[in-house]
Amino acid sequence: MKRCTIAVLVENKPGVLARVSSLFRRRGFNIESLAVGTTERPDISRMTIVVRGDDRTLEQVMKQLNKLIEVIKVSDLSENSVERELALIKVHAPPAKRSEIIEIANIFRARIVDVARDSFIIEITGDEEKVNAFVDLMRQFGIKEMARTGKISMARGSKTVG
Amino acid sequence: MRAADAIVKALEMEGVEHIFGIPGGAILEVYDALYDSEIVHILTRHEQAAVHAADGYARATGKVGVAFATSGPGATNTVTGIATAYMDSSPLVVMTGQVPRAMIGNDAFQEADTTGITMPITKHNYLVTDERQLLRIIKEAFHIASTGRPGPVLIDLPRDVTMADIEFDYPDKVDLIGYKPKIKGHPKQIKKAVDMIMQSERPIILAGGGVRLSNAHEEVLKLAETIPAFVVTTLMGKGAIPETHPLCLGFIGMHGTKYGNYAVMEADLIIAIGCRFSDRTVGKFSEFAPEAKIIHIDIDPAEIGKNVRVDVPIVGDAKLILQEMIKMIKTKQRKEWFERVDKLKRKYPLKYNRDENVIKPQFVVEKIYELMPDAIVTTEVGQNQMWAAQYFKVKYPRQFITSGGLGTMGFGFPAAMGAQVAFPDKIVVDIAGDGSFLMNIQELATCVDYDIPVKVCVLNNAYLGMVRQWQQLFYKRRYSATRLRYPELSFEKIAKGFGAHGITVEKPSEVEDALKEAFDVDKPVVIDFHVEVEENVFPFVPPGRSLREVLDGE
Ligand SMILES: Cc1ncc(C[n+]2csc(CCOP(=O)(O)OP(=O)(O)O)c2C)c(N)n1
Ligand SMILES: [Mg+2]
Numbered sequence: 001m002k003r004c005t006i007a008v009l010v011e012n013k014p015g016v017l018a019r020v021s022s023l024f025r026r027r028g029f030n031i032e033s034l035a036v037g038t039t040e041r042p043d044i045s046r047m048t049i050v051v052r053g054d055d056r057t058l059e060q061v062m063k064q065l066n067k068l069i070e071v072i073k074v075s076d077l078s079e080n081s082v083e084r085e086l087a088l089i090k091v092h093a094p095p096a097k098r099s100e101i102i103e104i105a106n107i108f109r110a111r112i113v114d115v116a117r118d119s120f121i122i123e124i125t126g127d128e129e130k131v132n133a134f135v136d137l138m139r140q141f142g143i144k145e146m147a148r149t150g151k152i153s154m155a156r157g158s159k160t161v162g
Numbered sequence: 163m164r165a166a167d168a169i170v171k172a173l174e175m176e177g178v179e180h181i182f183g184i185p186g187g188a189i190l191e192v193y194d195a196l197y198d199s200e201i202v203h204i205l206t207r208h209e210q211a212a213v214h215a216a217d218g219y220a221r222a223t224g225k226v227g228v229a230f231a232t233s234g235p236g237a238t239n240t241v242t243g244i245a246t247a248y249m250d251s252s253p254l255v256v257m258t259g260q261v262p263r264a265m266i267g268n269d270a271f272q273e274a275d276t277t278g279i280t281m282p283i284t285k286h287n288y289l290v291t292d293e294r295q296l297l298r299i300i301k302e303a304f305h306i307a308s309t310g311r312p313g314p315v316l317i318d319l320p321r322d323v324t325m326a327d328i329e330f331d332y333p334d335k336v337d338l339i340g341y342k343p344k345i346k347g348h349p350k351q352i353k354k355a356v357d358m359i360m361q362s363e364r365p366i367i368l369a370g371g372g373v374r375l376s377n378a379h380e381e382v383l384k385l386a387e388t389i390p391a392f393v394v395t396t397l398m399g400k401g402a403i404p405e406t407h408p409l410c411l412g413f414i415g416m417h418g419t420k421y422g423n424y425a426v427m428e429a430d431l432i433i434a435i436g437c438r439f440s441d442r443t444v445g446k447f448s449e450f451a452p453e454a455k456i457i458h459i460d461i462d463p464a465e466i467g468k469n470v471r472v473d474v475p476i477v478g479d480a481k482l483i484l485q486e487m488i489k490m491i492k493t494k495q496r497k498e499w500f501e502r503v504d505k506l507k508r509k510y511p512l513k514y515n516r517d518e519n520v521i522k523p524q525f526v527v528e529k530i531y532e533l534m535p536d537a538i539v540t541t542e543v544g545q546n547q548m549w550a551a552q553y554f555k556v557k558y559p560r561q562f563i564t565s566g567g568l569g570t571m572g573f574g575f576p577a578a579m580g581a582q583v584a585f586p587d588k589i590v591v592d593i594a595g596d597g598s599f600l601m602n603i604q605e606l607a608t609c610v611d612y613d614i615p616v617k618v619c620v621l622n623n624a625y626l627g628m629v630r631q632w633q634q635l636f637y638k639r640r641y642s643a644t645r646l647r648y649p650e651l652s653f654e655k656i657a658k659g660f661g662a663h664g665i666t667v668e669k670p671s672e673v674e675d676a677l678k679e680a681f682d683v684d685k686p687v688v689i690d691f692h693v694e695v696e697e698n699v700f701p702f703v704p705p706g707r708s709l710r711e712v713l714d715g716e
Contacts, residue, residue: 011340015289019281028283056467063464069286069306072340 003032004058005083005153007161008047008065009039009073016070020047023068029053029061039162044072050153075161077153086125086149088113089135092142093120101141107135119144139155165293166195166324169257172300172332178228180204180219180583182212186232188259190271191324193230204583204612207604209236211576213243214602217252218577221563222538223584224377226307227252232259234272237318242570243315245283249567250398252373253312255303255453262322263291273433276318285313293326298333305336305667312375313548337558343461347478347486354434355457355474356490361707362431362455364499364617365391368414371398371566372436372460372480379403379559381484382435388491391433392503394422396443397551398566399436405555411503412512414709415443417548420510420701423709425503426451434458436480439469440567441705459483505698512552514700515715521670523621523693530591534681537589537617538581540564542598544628546621548699550554550593572601578616579605589617596622598611599653599688606660609686615631617680618688620653623695631698635713653690662686 002026010016010151017036024031029128032050039046051061065074092102105112108130114121124134128151135146155161163171169192173181181203185193196203206212209231215392216227227247231240237258247254258626261270277289286298286306292388303315359365367389382402384410386393391679393403394414403410414417414426423445426432437443444450450470458465459480466475476483514524523545530537531554539554540563541547547564556562563581565573578592592599609616621627630644657664663685667676673691681688702713 014291015277018278022281060464062467067462069338069341069463 001052001054002058003050003052003078004061005077005151006049006051006062006155007075007077008049008071009162010045010047011072012038012043012045013070016045017047019068019070020065023064024051027064028061029057035150035152037152044162048077048150050151072118073161075155075162077155081153081155083127083151083153084125085128085131085151086123087131087135088147089122089124089138089143090145091120091138092118092123092144094118097141097159098100099104101138104134110134163328163330164191164195165296165328166191168280168297168330169300169319169324170195170199170201171330172297173228174199174306175332176300177225181228181230182206182215182219182580183230184209184212184232184236185230186236186259186272188233188321189230189236189257189319191321192257192259192319203230203702204608205606206576208602209239210243210572211579211602211605213254213256214246214570214573214576215241215580215583216254217243217247218257218540218563218580219584220247220252220254221577221581222560222581224560225253227254227580228255229254230258231256232272233261233276234274234587235275237274241279241283244280244316246565246568246570246573248283248285249315250371250565251312252314253307254314254376255307256314256316258316258318260289260318260320263320264322266603269376275314281317283314284316287316287318289318290320290323293323296323296328297331297525301333302336302338306338308676310341327458329651330506338424344463344477345461345479346480347459347476347483349486351474351476352483352486353490355476356487358431358455358457358474359389359433359491360494362428363496365389365420365431365433365496366426366429367391367393368396368426368432368434368437369393369399369402370435370437373399373402374559376436376461376480376485377559378435378481381481382487383407384488385433385484388488388493389449389557390493392425392427392497394418396437396440396566397564400551400562401556401559404557406557411507412495415698416447416703416705417552417701419512419552421503421506423701423703423712424506427708427710428502429454433458435484436460438465441469444470445703459510461562478607479633517694519668521667521673521691521693523549523623523691523697525554525670526619526673526691526693527593527620528679530593531555533674533677534589534591537591538563538578538585540574540578540581540590542592542594543569544595544598544626545623545697545699546593546595546598546627548622548628554593559667564698571595571598575599575602575616575618576605578618579609579614582614582616583610583612592616592618594618595627596620596624605684606657606662606688610661614686615684616686618686619677620688620690621693622690623693623697624648624651627697628699630696634696634698635702636704653688657686657688662688665689666692668692
């Protein structure tokens, strides 16, 4: 089993996300994360999909995606690319623990974006390992809520997927 | 112009001559527009049959078949038809009515999420939410349905869209950034394939339904004769080369010829053209053609390497690729291999136990072939389908029409209707099972209504025969829910009740006369052949086994 990050450029039309997710469901492909957003062109959206499978499955994922009429381009970004994820973490932060949490956040260049009587919301961006490491450290304080965006990814260098 | 009129005009511009369908509230406007058109609308008696008929029409002609249905139940009734066309890559445009835009999502009367339901069984589908996009969508739909790997495209038409007023400016081109099928094969790959062919000692061509879709029959024949190589086909590939040709080894797979299967297992090179290596054709994937290198030509890159390993993939249109290959191939006689295959052919012919007292279903098919070798033949699904495939030798492309991928009982009769509409002067025969025929028997009304003289030959074994066969062989004859008990049922009377012609045949000696009678009357005819009830289809490669593990009757 391998893990693969795929960037999919699609026409920005209603129903395209449904088409992509329907394809994954129907063919039994496992999506680990999926992030959708706009691109430099208003008529094109970009999906970043992390999928797990053997080589044959991953090849099928790319080929089947390519068959969708509204899919413009499918690229494998598993290697040599910049990957980022953003997480918002609401962590239990009683006065006695605050400085420790702030210290850890600083080390990770995470930002505290909301402060309440006994909790923080911390924003962190980074690749998956970094976010995971930070989340692990926060667990000891008690994570009350967490939201992660799923990964977005871009090939290094001047090469583009479009 | 009223959008409904624009739709009909667009269809005319696409060259549509026939539409199969059933009207209803949400699509009334379009039917009103159709009233003034030259296009012939055939009112089927079930929407499933409308889609199968359009599919049969498409398979027989190569043109895009068109079907109409209303919203809700009309649309859901098309599902089996669309899925059938999708699995066999048949070009269709299906238009369905939909509730007005403002009501979508509110569970309005006869609302169904048609585009949602059909998403995984269409090549593409559209819900028209803006009447100004309507004509572009129709243009795209025909283009997508008929190019690349063909398939069904559905357009869902909210009622208020069809009533809107639009400008009629039908586009003459499409502009789809994400859809550009690759047509020309890569020269390097073609060269590699040619080298491989030249080196091989035991080459075989495996021709699939893609040969028909790409109109590559002449090229397949030319390639086979030039190499020279034997040709086997998939079920869908029947007709890729005349089956009476000395190089043709028939179709392979679960019920394919034994010599075809064995030859594939002994080959050192498979040249696969427009096929998808389905489990029914290949048997056990990992043991398919163990000694062979595989060249796979297909227009759909996703088919390459999907089921079996491929050594030289060539993506593109089979016809063009074969033309390139033929230019480079030099004839090389492979005497040993030809002698070997000839021996297999002689040793393992297709055969069944003949009987003078009961009608053998195989005998009926043989007689149909003998009397009407030029007929277009459709089949239902089950044993009837396999006997038809085994004993009817296809002479020309698009002559044999069957539901291969989905295996849809009830397909053959409406598909025959569609083929007959396209070719009014040909004899069109549906080789049917009693179970399957009952699934769309209501279409007798359509045939009588529109003078569509389809001949339905029911191989009536009073069983869901193919399922019974599996129960006999794998479940110790525990015939659970496969007996079709109807001592009083008479297909002859049913046919006559509809105003068609009906014949009952109980003796082998009557088979020929009944067929002659059916071919002579200019009416739809149902012949009810009371055949051997527990006859089995052999050869038989049990599911998941290698093509070497063939069961025989004895
Ligand atoms: C719509 C549908 N339902 C069920 C099946 C499963 N099935 C495959 S063959 C078969 C029996 C077909 O019976 P009949 O039409 O009498 O043909 P026979 O095998 O007896 O020739 C059945 C039920 C199917 N293929 N299609
Ligand atoms: Mg039967």
